[in-house]
Amino acid sequence: MQRRSVDTVEVILHAAGRLLVAQGYARTSTNQIARVAGVSVGSLYQYFANKEAVFRELVRRHHEEVHALVEAHLREFADARRDPVEAIDRLLRKLIELHERNPRLMRAFARELGALRDQRPGPRAADREAVGVVEQLIRLRDDVHAEDPAATAWLLVVLVSRVSESLVHEAPLDLDSEPLLAQVRRVVAFLFGYPGKSSYSQ
Amino acid sequence: MQRRSVDTVEVILHAAGRLLVAQGYARTSTNQIARVAGVSVGSLYQYFANKEAVFRELVRRHHEEVHALVEAHLREFADARRDPVEAIDRLLRKLIELHERNPRLMRAFARELGALRDQRPGPRAADREAVGVVEQLIRLRDDVHAEDPAATAWLLVVLVSRVSESLVHEAPLDLDSEPLLAQVRRVVAFLFGYPGKSSYSQ
Amino acid sequence: MQRRSVDTVEVILHAAGRLLVAQGYARTSTNQIARVAGVSVGSLYQYFANKEAVFRELVRRHHEEVHALVEAHLREFADARRDPVEAIDRLLRKLIELHERNPRLMRAFARELGALRDQRPGPRAADREAVGVVEQLIRLRDDVHAEDPAATAWLLVVLVSRVSESLVHEAPLDLDSEPLLAQVRRVVAFLFGYPGKSSYSQ
Amino acid sequence: MQRRSVDTVEVILHAAGRLLVAQGYARTSTNQIARVAGVSVGSLYQYFANKEAVFRELVRRHHEEVHALVEAHLREFADARRDPVEAIDRLLRKLIELHERNPRLMRAFARELGALRDQRPGPRAADREAVGVVEQLIRLRDDVHAEDPAATAWLLVVLVSRVSESLVHEAPLDLDSEPLLAQVRRVVAFLFGYPGKSSYSQ
DNA sequence: GATGAATGAGAATTCATTCAT
DNA sequence: CATGAATGAATTCTCATTCAT
Numbered sequence: 001m002q003r004r005s006v007d008t009v010e011v012i013l014h015a016a017g018r019l020l021v022a023q024g025y026a027r028t029s030t031n032q033i034a035r036v037a038g039v040s041v042g043s044l045y046q047y048f049a050n051k052e053a054v055f056r057e058l059v060r061r062h063h064e065e066v067h068a069l070v071e072a073h074l075r076e077f078a079d080a081r082r083d084p085v086e087a088i089d090r091l092l093r094k095l096i097e098l099h100e101r102n103p104r105l106m107r108a109f110a111r112e113l114g115a116l117r118d119q120r121p122g123p124r125a126a127d128r129e130a131v132g133v134v135e136q137l138i139r140l141r142d143d144v145h146a147e148d149p150a151a152t153a154w155l156l157v158v159l160v161s162r163v164s165e166s167l168v169h170e171a172p173l174d175l176d177s178e179p180l181l182a183q184v185r186r187v188v189a190f191l192f193g194y195p196g197k198s199s200y201s202q
Numbered sequence: 203m204q205r206r207s208v209d210t211v212e213v214i215l216h217a218a219g220r221l222l223v224a225q226g227y228a229r230t231s232t233n234q235i236a237r238v239a240g241v242s243v244g245s246l247y248q249y250f251a252n253k254e255a256v257f258r259e260l261v262r263r264h265h266e267e268v269h270a271l272v273e274a275h276l277r278e279f280a281d282a283r284r285d286p287v288e289a290i291d292r293l294l295r296k297l298i299e300l301h302e303r304n305p306r307l308m309r310a311f312a313r314e315l316g317a318l319r320d321q322r323p324g325p326r327a328a329d330r331e332a333v334g335v336v337e338q339l340i341r342l343r344d345d346v347h348a349e350d351p352a353a354t355a356w357l358l359v360v361l362v363s364r365v366s367e368s369l370v371h372e373a374p375l376d377l378d379s380e381p382l383l384a385q386v387r388r389v390v391a392f393l394f395g396y397p398g399k400s401s402y403s404q
Numbered sequence: 405m406q407r408r409s410v411d412t413v414e415v416i417l418h419a420a421g422r423l424l425v426a427q428g429y430a431r432t433s434t435n436q437i438a439r440v441a442g443v444s445v446g447s448l449y450q451y452f453a454n455k456e457a458v459f460r461e462l463v464r465r466h467h468e469e470v471h472a473l474v475e476a477h478l479r480e481f482a483d484a485r486r487d488p489v490e491a492i493d494r495l496l497r498k499l500i501e502l503h504e505r506n507p508r509l510m511r512a513f514a515r516e517l518g519a520l521r522d523q524r525p526g527p528r529a530a531d532r533e534a535v536g537v538v539e540q541l542i543r544l545r546d547d548v549h550a551e552d553p554a555a556t557a558w559l560l561v562v563l564v565s566r567v568s569e570s571l572v573h574e575a576p577l578d579l580d581s582e583p584l585l586a587q588v589r590r591v592v593a594f595l596f597g598y599p600g601k602s603s604y605s606q
Numbered sequence: 607m608q609r610r611s612v613d614t615v616e617v618i619l620h621a622a623g624r625l626l627v628a629q630g631y632a633r634t635s636t637n638q639i640a641r642v643a644g645v646s647v648g649s650l651y652q653y654f655a656n657k658e659a660v661f662r663e664l665v666r667r668h669h670e671e672v673h674a675l676v677e678a679h680l681r682e683f684a685d686a687r688r689d690p691v692e693a694i695d696r697l698l699r700k701l702i703e704l705h706e707r708n709p710r711l712m713r714a715f716a717r718e719l720g721a722l723r724d725q726r727p728g729p730r731a732a733d734r735e736a737v738g739v740v741e742q743l744i745r746l747r748d749d750v751h752a753e754d755p756a757a758t759a760w761l762l763v764v765l766v767s768r769v770s771e772s773l774v775h776e777a778p779l780d781l782d783s784e785p786l787l788a789q790v791r792r793v794v795a796f797l798f799g800y801p802g803k804s805s806y807s808q
Numbered sequence: 809g810a811t812g813a814a815t816g817a818g819a820a821t822t823c824a825t826t827c828a829t
Numbered sequence: 830c831a832t833g834a835a836t837g838a839a840t841t842c843t844c845a846t847t848c849a850t
Contacts, residue, residue, distance in 0.1 A: 005830090024317055026228065029823055031833090040832045041825080051824065111316040115226055131377075151385040154377060155365075162364035163357075175333075175356060183353040183393075190392045191385075210813085231840060242815045247842065409809090428721055430632065433844055435812090444811045445846080455845065515720040519630055535781075555789040558781060559769075566768035567761075579760060587757040587797075594796045595789075614834085635819055637837095646836045651821065 009047050011037040013061070016054050021104045025055060025112040056116050059109060063126065069094050070130060078137050084144055085189045088160065092184065095164035096177070103168050110165065130157045138192075145193030152191050159184065211249050213239040215263070218256045223306045227257060227314040258318050261311060269328060271296050276332075280339050286346055287391045290362065294383065297366035305370050312371065332359045340394075347395030354393050361386065413451050415441040417465070420458045425508045429459060429516040460520050463513060467530065473498050474534060482541050488548055489593045492564065496588065499568035500581070507572050514569065534561045542596075549597030556595050563588065615653050617643040619667070622660045627710045631661060631718040662722050665715060673732060675700050680736075684743050690750055691795045694766065698787065701770035709774050716775065736763045744798075751799030758797050765790065 015037035019028040030051050034041040048054045073091035077084055099106045135153035138146050146152035163184055167177055217239035221230040232253045236243040250256045275293035279286055301308045337355035340348050348354035365386055369379055419441035423432040434455050438445040452458045477495035481488055503510045539557035542550050550556035567588055571581055621643035625634040636657045640647040654660045679697035683690055705712045741759035744752050752758035769790055773783055 008831095026317070030825080031823070034833090042827085042832050043830080045825070046830070114313040114316045115228070147388070148381050148385060150377060151381040154382055155385050155389070158365055158368045159361070162368070163360055166360045166364070175352060179350050179353040180356055183350060183357050186349075187357065187389055187392065190389065232842080233840075236816095243842080244815050244844085245813075248813070253841070412810095430721070434846080435844070438812090446811050446848085447809080449846070450809070518717040518720045519632070551792070552785050552789060554781060555785040558786055559789050559793070562769060562772045563765070566772070567764060570764045570768070579756060583754050583757040584760055587754060587761050590753070591761065591793055591796065594793065636821080637819080640837095647821080648823080648836050649834075652834070657820070 005047065008037075008039055008043055009057075011039060012044055012047065012054060013058055016058055017102075017105050017108075020055065020058070020108045020112060024108070030054070052116065055113055059113055059116055062106075062109060065098060066095065067126060069098065070126075074130075074133055074137065077134075078140070080141060080143075084141060084192055085185060085194060088156070088188045089181065089185050092160055092164055092181065095160070096167055099164060099168035106165075107169055110169070127157050127161060143192075143194075146191060156188065156191060159187070210239075210241055210245050213241060214246055214249065214256060215260055218260055219304075219307050222257065222260070222310045222314060226310070232256070254318065257315055261315055261318055264308075264311060265328065267300060268297065271300060272328075272332060276335055276339065279336075280342070282343060282345075286343060286394055287387060287396060290358070290390045291383065291387050294362055294366055294386065297362070298369050298379070301366060301370035308367075309371050312367065329359055329363060345394075348393060358390065358393060361389070409451065412441075412443055412447055413461075415443060416448055416451065416458060417462055420462055421506075421509050421512075424459065424462070424512045424516060428512070434458070456520065459517055463517055463520055466510075466513060469502060470499065471530060473502060474530075478534075478537055478541065481538075482544070484545060484547075488545060488596055489589060489598060492560070492592050493585065493589050496564055496568055496585065499564070500571050503568060503572035510569075511573055514573070531561055531565060547596075550595060560592065560595060563591070614643075614645055614649050617645060618650055618653065618660060619664055622664055623708075623711050626661065626664070626714045626718060630714070636660070658722065661719055665719055665722055668712075668715060669732065671704060672701065675704060676732075676736060680739055680743065683740075684746070686747060686749075690747060690798055691791060691800060694762070694794045695787065695791050698766055698770055698790065701766070702773050702783070705770060705774035712771075713775050716771065733763055733767060749798075752797060762794065762797060765793070 012033060015033050016028070019033060019036060030044055031041050033054065034044045037044075044054070048057065070091065073087055073094065076082055076090070077087040131150075131153045134156055135149050138144050138149045138153055163180075167180060214235060217235050218230070221235060221238060232246055233243050235253075235256065236246045239246075246256070250259065272293065275289055275296065278284055278292070279289040281289075333352075333355050336358055337351050340346050340351045340355055365382075369382065416437060419437045420432070423437060423440060434448055435445050437458065438448045441448075448458070452461070474495065477491055477498065480486055480494070481491040483491075535554075535557050538560055539553050542548050542553045542557055567584075571584065618639060621639045622634070625639060625642060636650055637647050639657075639660065640650045643650070650660065654663065676697065679693055679700065682688055682696070683693040685693075737756075737759050740762055741755045744750050744755045744759055769786075773786060
C-alpha cells in the first residue's frame with residue numbers, strides 16, 4: 001500500500017513533467033496527466049489538492065536538488081583549504097549538469113511555471129538566502145579580498161544562477177561552453193581579488 | 203475613425219497590463235479586459251486575434267523599448283571617443299529605469315508571460331543578436347582588450363540583461379543598488395582590460 | 405442612384421451565392437458577404453432586413469426561374485396540337501439545363517437552405533399547385549388516358565422535380581443522362597396511355 | 607457504468623431530435639440539448655465531439671434503419687419465387703411506415719440537416735450503391751424484362767426514395783396515399799415488363 | 809445613402825473537481 | 830483506496846445588427 005502510493009505520486013509527476021514540456025501548463029489538464037500516468041483522475045486528487053499542487057511539487061523537487069547542490073558547494077567554499085574559485089566553478093558545472101539532465105523540462109519550468117515560482121520558499125527567496133551566506137563566507141575567508149562583500153556576494157549569486165540557466169537555455173548559441181566558463185572563472189577570481197590566477201594580464 | 207481604433211487598442215492594452223499585474227494571465231479573461239478597458243469584447247477581438255495576442259502585443263511593446271535602448275547604447279559603445287565602461291553602465295541604469303517605471307508589470311511579464319516570451323523574435327533571440335554585435339564592437343575598439351571576445355560578449359550580455367532584471371525583481375533585497383552597480387562596473391572594466399580604472403587593487 | 409442600389413443588391417446576392425457554395429449558410433457571415441461583395445455591412449442592411457433575407461431572396465429568384473419554366477411548359481402541355489410526352493421531356497431538359505448553369509449553387513440550395521425552403525410560396529407549395537394544374541390538363545386532353553388523373557399528376561410532378569434534381573446532384577454517377585431521360589419518357593408515355601410510343605414491347 | 611453511458615447517449619439523442627423538430631438545428635444549442643436531456647453539457651461533450659456530431663449520429667441511426675429495410679427487401683427482390691413488383695411495393699410501404707413513425711423528425715432531417723447529409727456514406731452514396739445492386743438483380747431475374755437495366759435501376763431507386771419522402775413530407779396534400787401507391791406500382795410493373803399485370807389498358 | 813467601428817448577447821466548448829460505485 | 834462518469838461554472842470567441850459619422 002505504501003509502495004503503491006509512492007508509485008502513484010511518481011508516475012503522476014513524471015507524466016506532468018512530460019506534458020508540461022510538450023504542451024505547457026495551461027494546455028495540460030489533470031485528466032490528461034492521469035491518463036498519461038496510467039491512473040485515474042480520482043487518484044490524482046487523492047495525492048494532490050489540485051492541478052497547481054502537482055506542478056508545485058514538481059518544481060519543489062527541482063529546487064530541492066538545486067538547494068542541496070548549492071549547500072554542498074558552499075560548504076566547500078567555506079573550507080579554507082580549498083580554492084574558492086574552484087568551488088564556484090564546480091558548483092556552476094554541477095548546476096549545468098543538473099539542467100542538462102532534462103533541459104527541456106528546466107526550460108519549461110522557467111517558461112511555464114513562473115506564476116508558481118514566487119511561492120515561498122522559491123528561487124528568489126533561495127537567492128536571497130544564498131546572498132547572505134556567501135557574504136558571510138567571503139568575510140570569513142582570509143584569502144578572499146572582496147571590496148564590498150555584500151555587493152560581491154549578490155553579484156556572485158546572480159552570476160552563478162543566471163549563467164547556469166543561460167548556458168543551458170541558450171544552448172543553440174554556437175558557442176562552446178568551456179570558454180564561457182573560463183570567462184566566468186576569471187570574473188570570479190577577479191571578484192575574489194585573485195587577479196594573478198587566470199587573468200589575461202598575466 | 204483612425205483616432206477611435208488607436209484609442210481602443212490603447213485602452214485594451216492598458217487594461218490587460220493592469221489585470222496581468224493584479225491577477226495574472228490565467229485569471230484574466232478577455233471579457234474582463236474589455237470591461238476594465240470600457241469597451242466591448244467584440245472590439246477586443248476586432249483588434250486582437252485572441253487573448254494571447256493581447257498580451258503578446260504588450261510584451262512586444264516592452265521589447266521594442268528595450269531594443270531601442272540597447273541599440274542606442276551600443277552606438278555609444280561603438281563610439282571610440284567615449285568610455286566603453288561608461289556606456290555599459292549607462293545602459294544598465296537606463297534598463298533599470300525602464301523597469302522601475304512599472305516594476306510590478308515587469309515582474310508580471312517575467313512571471314506570467316514566460317510562455318509567450320519564447321516567440322521569435324523574443325528576448326532570447328534579441329540576446330543572441332546582441333552577443334554578435336557586442337563581439338564585433340569589442341574587436342573594433344582598440345582600447346578594449348578582451349581575451350576572448352566571443353565569450354566576453356556573451357558574459358557581458360548575460361550580465362547586463364540578468365543584472366538589470368535582478369536589480370528590479372529582487373528589489374526587496376535590503377541592498378542599495380549603487381554598490382551593486384559599482385561592482386558590475388568593476389567587472390565590466392575588468393572584462394575590458396581596464397584593470398586600473400576602478401579596481402579594488404589600485 | 406436607382407442604378408447603384410440595383411447593383412448593390414446584385415453584388416450582394418452574387419457574393420452570398422458564392423459563399424454559400426464555398427462554406428455553407430452557417431459559416432457565412434453578413435460581414436463576409438459584404439466584404440466579398442465590395443460593399444459595407446451597412447449597405448447590406450440597407451437592402452436586406454437580415455442575413456436570412458439575403459438567402460431568401462437568392463432562393464426566391466431561383467424559384468421564380470423554375471416557376472416560369474414550368475408555367476411555359478404547362479402551356480405547351482395544354483396545347484392539344486402538341487405531343488404531351490414531348491412537353492414533359494422538354495421541361496425536364498430545361499430544368500436540368502437550369503440546374504447545370506450552376507450545379508454547385510443548386511446543390512447548396514438543397515443542402516443548406518432547407519430551413520428557408522418551407523416559406524410560402526416554396527417549392528413544396530409550388531409542387532402542390534402544379535399537381536392541381538397538371539391534373540386539370542390531363543383531364544382536358546383527349547389523347548391522354550390516365551387511369552387516375554390525380555395520382556398520375558402527383559406522380560408526374562414528383563418524377564419531374566425529383567428526377568431533374570437527381571440527374572444533376574448525382575452527376576458523378578457513371579451513367580449517361582440520355583438513357584435515363586429516355587426511360588423517364590417511356591414512363592411518362594405509359595402514364596399517359598401511350599404504350600405504343602416507345603415501350604419495350606413494340 | 608455501461609448502463610449509464612448508454613442511457614446518457616440515448617437521452618441526449620432523444621432531446622436533440624425533439625429540439626430539432628421544435629426549433630431547427632441553428633436555434634438548438636448544446637446547453638439546451640443537455641438541459642432537456644437532463645444531463646450536463648459536459649456529459650454531452652463526453653460522448654459527442656461537438657454539436658454537429660450529435661445530429662450526425664441522429665441521422666446515422668436513421669440511415670441505418672433505412673439501409674436495413676432496403677437490404678431486406680432487396681433480398682426479397684432477389685428471390686425468384688416472389689413477385690418483384692410486390693417486393694418494391696412492400697419496401698415503399700415500409701419506408702413510408704418508417705417515416706410516419708416520426709414524420710416531423712423526418713421532415714426536419716430533410717429541412718435542417720442537409721449540410722450533414724452529404725457526409726460519406728450518406729444517402730446519396732447509398733442511392734448509388736443501391737442502383738448497382740438493383741441493376742444486377744434486374745439482370746438476374748428471368749421474369750424482369752427491362753429495356754435498359756442500368757437506367758431502369760436508376761429510375762427505380764429515384765422513384766422509391768423520392769416517392770417515399772414525398773408521400774410523407776407532402777402529407778398535407780389532400781390525396782389519399784393508396785391511389786398514389788397503386789400508380790407507382792403500375793409504373794414499376796411497366797418498368798419490369800409486366801404490362802398485363804395491373805395496367806389500365808388490360 | 810454609405811461606411812465600418814462598436815456592440816454584446818449568446819453559443820460552443822473545456823476542464824478542474826466531485827462522488828457514487 | 831481506485832475509478833471514471835458526471836458536473837457545470839467559466840471562458841473564449843463569433844457574428845448579426847446598430848448607429849455615429
